[in-house]
Amino acid sequence: MHSLSEWLQVSVAPLNEVARQAAIERQQKLTKPPGSLGRLEEIAVHLAAMQGTEEPTADKIHISIFAADHGVAAEAVSAFPQAVTVEMIRNFARGGAAINVLAKALAASLEIINLGTVTDLEPLPQVFNLRIGAGTANFTQQAAMDEQQLGRSLQAGRQAVQRALQGGAQLFVAGEMGIGNTTSASALACALLGLPAESLAGPGTGLDSAGILHKSKIIQQALDLHIANIRSPLDALRCVGGYEIAALTGSYISCAKAGLPVLIDGYITSVAALCASNLCVDVLDWFIFSHASVEPGHQIVLNAMGVQPLLALAMRLGEGSGAATAVPLIRLACHLHNGMATFGEAAVSGPKE
Amino acid sequence: MHSLSEWLQVSVAPLNEVARQAAIERQQKLTKPPGSLGRLEEIAVHLAAMQGTEEPTADKIHISIFAADHGVAAEAVSAFPQAVTVEMIRNFARGGAAINVLAKALAASLEIINLGTVTDLEPLPQVFNLRIGAGTANFTQQAAMDEQQLGRSLQAGRQAVQRALQGGAQLFVAGEMGIGNTTSASALACALLGLPAESLAGPGTGLDSAGILHKSKIIQQALDLHIANIRSPLDALRCVGGYEIAALTGSYISCAKAGLPVLIDGYITSVAALCASNLCVDVLDWFIFSHASVEPGHQIVLNAMGVQPLLALAMRLGEGSGAATAVPLIRLACHLHNGMATFGEAAVSGPKE
Numbered sequence: 001m002h003s004l005s006e007w008l009q010v011s012v013a014p015l016n017e018v019a020r021q022a023a024i025e026r027q028q029k030l031t032k033p034p035g036s037l038g039r040l041e042e043i044a045v046h047l048a049a050m051q052g053t054e055e056p057t058a059d060k061i062h063i064s065i066f067a068a069d070h071g072v073a074a075e076a077v078s079a080f081p082q083a084v085t086v087e088m089i090r091n092f093a094r095g096g097a098a099i100n101v102l103a104k105a106l107a108a109s110l111e112i113i114n115l116g117t118v119t120d121l122e123p124l125p126q127v128f129n130l131r132i133g134a135g136t137a138n139f140t141q142q143a144a145m146d147e148q149q150l151g152r153s154l155q156a157g158r159q160a161v162q163r164a165l166q167g168g169a170q171l172f173v174a175g176e177m178g179i180g181n182t183t184s185a186s187a188l189a190c191a192l193l194g195l196p197a198e199s200l201a202g203p204g205t206g207l208d209s210a211g212i213l214h215k216s217k218i219i220q221q222a223l224d225l226h227i228a229n230i231r232s233p234l235d236a237l238r239c240v241g242g243y244e245i246a247a248l249t250g251s252y253i254s255c256a257k258a259g260l261p262v263l264i265d266g267y268i269t270s271v272a273a274l275c276a277s278n279l280c281v282d283v284l285d286w287f288i289f290s291h292a293s294v295e296p297g298h299q300i301v302l303n304a305m306g307v308q309p310l311l312a313l314a315m316r317l318g319e320g321s322g323a324a325t326a327v328p329l330i331r332l333a334c335h336l337h338n339g340m341a342t343f344g345e346a347a348v349s350g351p352k353e
Numbered sequence: 354m355h356s357l358s359e360w361l362q363v364s365v366a367p368l369n370e371v372a373r374q375a376a377i378e379r380q381q382k383l384t385k386p387p388g389s390l391g392r393l394e395e396i397a398v399h400l401a402a403m404q405g406t407e408e409p410t411a412d413k414i415h416i417s418i419f420a421a422d423h424g425v426a427a428e429a430v431s432a433f434p435q436a437v438t439v440e441m442i443r444n445f446a447r448g449g450a451a452i453n454v455l456a457k458a459l460a461a462s463l464e465i466i467n468l469g470t471v472t473d474l475e476p477l478p479q480v481f482n483l484r485i486g487a488g489t490a491n492f493t494q495q496a497a498m499d500e501q502q503l504g505r506s507l508q509a510g511r512q513a514v515q516r517a518l519q520g521g522a523q524l525f526v527a528g529e530m531g532i533g534n535t536t537s538a539s540a541l542a543c544a545l546l547g548l549p550a551e552s553l554a555g556p557g558t559g560l561d562s563a564g565i566l567h568k569s570k571i572i573q574q575a576l577d578l579h580i581a582n583i584r585s586p587l588d589a590l591r592c593v594g595g596y597e598i599a600a601l602t603g604s605y606i607s608c609a610k611a612g613l614p615v616l617i618d619g620y621i622t623s624v625a626a627l628c629a630s631n632l633c634v635d636v637l638d639w640f641i642f643s644h645a646s647v648e649p650g651h652q653i654v655l656n657a658m659g660v661q662p663l664l665a666l667a668m669r670l671g672e673g674s675g676a677a678t679a680v681p682l683i684r685l686a687c688h689l690h691n692g693m694a695t696f697g698e699a700a701v702s703g704p705k706e
Contacts, residue, residue, distance in 0.1 A: 031444050031449060031451075032670050033558040034559065036670040037451065037668055038667030038669065040678070078705075080705065084701060096384055096698065098384075098385055098689055101688050104688075104692075105688045206386050206387065312665065313392040317389040321390070329681070332677075341444060341447070346440070346447065346450075348444055349437050349440060350433075351433055
């Protein structure tokens with residue numbers, strides 16, 4: 001593989017405009033009023049351009065869950081204790097979490113990457129134990145990561161995409177787990193968008209209004225500490241990000257460079273997508289946004305990218321669960337696009353002249 | 354079967370509050386922040402109350418497509434010629450329409466009921482040829498149906514539900530096909546809600562603004578003609594409804610009385626649901642609303658019932674296509690509800706005290 005800076009210079013794969021045009025023309029001929037399948041048409045056309053074929057498919061789904069602990073959890077920014085990160089990794093390995101149930105229902109392949117829990121983990125099925133550190137550093141006091149840890153986290157994302165490609169994935173889904181990671185994601189988005197902490201601090205797994213106010217102060221404290229040292233998106237990611245957020249960012253950039261369509265999940269993954277788009281022009285071409293989380297900062301981050309997700313189901317779980325929930329819509333969009341009769345084939349009259 | 358008036362008096366099946374409470378408690382124990390699956394939790398709990406079990410399922414889906422022609426099509430209210438109704442029934446029979454592709458992907462059973470096309474139809478697979486009349490009468494000049502035709506249309510809906518129940522369906526989906534039927538649905542909703550035509554006239558399959566203005570005038574003309582004779586929801590359905598809209602109404606009421614959950618599609622089916630709720634108190638308990646159509650009147654009709662659909666994908670096709678698109682979400686909601694580990698089983702810590 002290239003060095004980090006070389007890798008970031010590699011261009012994003014171009015969309016296939018011939019396939020896109022063919023898909024648009026196909027949609028016009030199908031036995032329905034033009035445009036009447038709404039966003040299902042848009043998805044099929046977008047996937048056609050991404051996959052370079054008039055007949056896109058989303059049968060093979062690869063799901064990577066990136067997990068890590070956050071030093072900032074020491075500042076009482078989460079409704080849940082930090083031990084839950086490790087406990088949930090075990091739950092993923094045993095098949096009991098939401099994403100397990102969804103992956104099974106979708107016949108998707110699922111892997112978990114532990115990038116750095118505070119306590120060590122025994123070997124577990126489906127879990128890659130990378131453990132770059134015992135959680136990130138508490139970014140209210142120092143940078144969350146050093147350069148090497150950032151590089152290894154981004155690399156972990158790139159490696160997950162390599163595995164997805166080797167497995168023949170047609171769509172890449174990433175999720176995250178890490179107590180404290182909405183704090184980190186909010187701090188990162190504030191740094192990237194130049195916003196104050198209060199605009200992006202939210203309840204996460206379930207803080208009350210006093211908890212949100214405290215979280216907002218912690219984020220602002222971190223921003224004030226690091227702002228002078230943040231001269232690039234990579235600086236922001238290193239200073240206030242997390243291992244799993246960097247891995248998400250690396251995986252998304254990697255997909256766009258390799259030409260593998262990505263289905264983005266919720267708030268934290270959208271912040272990683274924002275960071276990816278700040279690092280590499282054109283990566284957004286490769287992203288489909290699955291759902292609008294009820295975490296209040298999500299809409300701001302989505303608006304900053306000018307994107308509109310498919311679903312709004314008041315979800316806020318993470319783990320890739322919103323993206324997984326949208327997978328059947330992507331599949332149905334493909335089935336409709338590929339399987340419906342044309343006006344000519346079915347001898348159905350078109351609109352009046 | 355009972356006579357029409359006797360049948361309307363039969364109570365709607367009660368929801369099972371014990372099963373609902375058990376489902377709510379189950380959701381609280383699953384390994385996720387409480388409420389974080391949003392509307393997927395709500396669906397699972399609602400289905401549990403409807404199916405009378407802590408573990409609801411939506412594996413077996415029955416889809417009935419009610420098709421008919423509309424006399425008002427003579428007033429140039431549609432972007433498509435009237436022949437399309439018959440042509441689309443043939444397309445359904447050959448498997449080329451959107452709903453065919455969706456039904457196949459969902460492994461749902463699909464039947465088409467021709468309640469009255471202008472021209473007669475040859476025998477076709479999966480199509481019940483009832484043909485109550487050669488289209489409805491042009492309701493700008495007289496009532497769309499007589500009492501007997503209305504009764505037979507409602508009865509056709511009841512019979513479809515009998516077939517669904519006999520087939521073991523766990524969820525009932527109905528769709529419609531009929532050139533001119535957004536005009537009829539808008540007139541019916543105006544009559545039920547006491548609104549002027551302009552508030553509910555929309556583009557349907559694709560009218561431009563001049564076409565919508567003309568359609569609005571036609572609807573208002575019909576309302577002015579019939580308003581004095583409309584003393585009940587059944588009068589409204591008979592005067593300005595359509596055979597397929599009456600069949601939808603009958604099927605929805607029948608489901609609620611039999612205790613079969615219904616997934617409502619888009620604009621026309623929502624108007625039928627509104628009519629059903631005007632005819633029988635409590636039927637709304639049995640309805641899940643699948644999607645918000647871009648037909649502008651849909652939101653007004655949904656608001657009138659105080660309901661919020663699951664999806665907003667800018668669809669406006671009809672045929673039950675929006676409801677079918679939402680089926681995978683219902684299924685995933687059930688899988689998550691039934692398949693996730695509890696905090697106790699997975700040894701995951703709950704929220705901090």
